[in-house]
Amino acid sequence: MTLPQTPSFRLDGKRALVAGGSSGIGLACAAALAEAGAEVTLSARNTAKLDAVVQQMRDAGFQANAIAMDVVDVAATEAAVAEHGPFDILVNSAGFAIHSPAVDTKEADFDAVSDINFKGAYFLTRAVAKGLLAAGKPGSLINITSQMAHVGGIDRAVYCSTKFAVEGFTKAMAIEWGKQGIRVNTICPTFIRTPLTEQTFNNPDRVAWIMDKIKLGRIGEVTDIMGPVVYLASDASALMTGTHMLIDGGWTAD
Numbered sequence: 001m002t003l004p005q006t007p008s009f010r011l012d013g014k015r016a017l018v019a020g021g022s023s024g025i026g027l028a029c030a031a032a033l034a035e036a037g038a039e040v041t042l043s044a045r046n047t048a049k050l051d052a053v054v055q056q057m058r059d060a061g062f063q064a065n066a067i068a069m070d071v072v073d074v075a076a077t078e079a080a081v082a083e084h085g086p087f088d089i090l091v092n093s094a095g096f097a098i099h100s101p102a103v104d105t106k107e108a109d110f111d112a113v114s115d116i117n118f119k120g121a122y123f124l125t126r127a128v129a130k131g132l133l134a135a136g137k138p139g140s141l142i143n144i145t146s147q148m149a150h151v152g153g154i155d156r157a158v159y160c161s162t163k164f165a166v167e168g169f170t171k172a173m174a175i176e177w178g179k180q181g182i183r184v185n186t187i188c189p190t191f192i193r194t195p196l197t198e199q200t201f202n203n204p205d206r207v208a209w210i211m212d213k214i215k216l217g218r219i220g221e222v223t224d225i226m227g228p229v230v231y232l233a234s235d236a237s238a239l240m241t242g243t244h245m246l247i248d249g250g251w252t253a254d
Contacts, residue, residue, distance in 0.1 A: 071120030138181030174242030215250025
């Protein structure tokens with residue numbers, strides 16, 4: 001009898017694009033993919049910070065490159081992906097939040113959050129998929145959403161709606177491209193310590209609410225996302241598509 005072998009978590013020979021890769025969850029994902037052997041292209045709007053991160057990754061012995069990208073500019077994003085692709089792996093970690101009670105939502109704030117979290121994510125995912133389809137290659141496309149793509153949250157009606165939307169198009173795209181071997185999934189973190197969540201963690205009432213909800217009793221760290229992203233990017237998750245991984249410390253268990 002031959003024992004089954006665990007599919008490889010290695011990403012050698014794979015090319016990955018990480019949007020929003022200059023800090024926070026995106027940077028952690030980029031480092032994790034590079035450590036697993038992928039050649040990683042990081043993109044963000046802040047080119048100075050991006051270049052510094054890429055140099056740090058190269059100094060660590062990783063394969064890393066940078067391209068300036070603002071996912072709100074759909075035409076420029078599609079051109080950049082077409083020029084530098086095809087990419088075997090996408091991690092879309094570009095995100096934005098403006099929190100307020102729903103009755104106080106400003107139309108400009110709604111548009112700003114939606115343009116990055118929903119519209120930008122949609123067209124970036126499509127752009128990478130188009131490159132894979134043209135090349136006849138399989139791939140793994142991963143959108144970073146949130147536990148708030150599955151529940152509601154205080155002052156987060158706009159943010160939740162954009163993340164729910166990403167979960168929706170992820171499922172539809174997974175169905176559409178499955179026969180071509182292109183997998184589309186999401187990672188849904190709880191509150192993670194990043195520059196994006198700094199304002200929330202400065203509010204004692206919000207911290208108390210968070211700690212009451214997270215069953216494991218601690219705030220998430222960016223390192224909590226690194227294992228899951230390698231799993232979804234690799235052959236270890238070869239039968240996963242159109243679904244999500246909740247990295248939420250048990251928030252959504254009840």
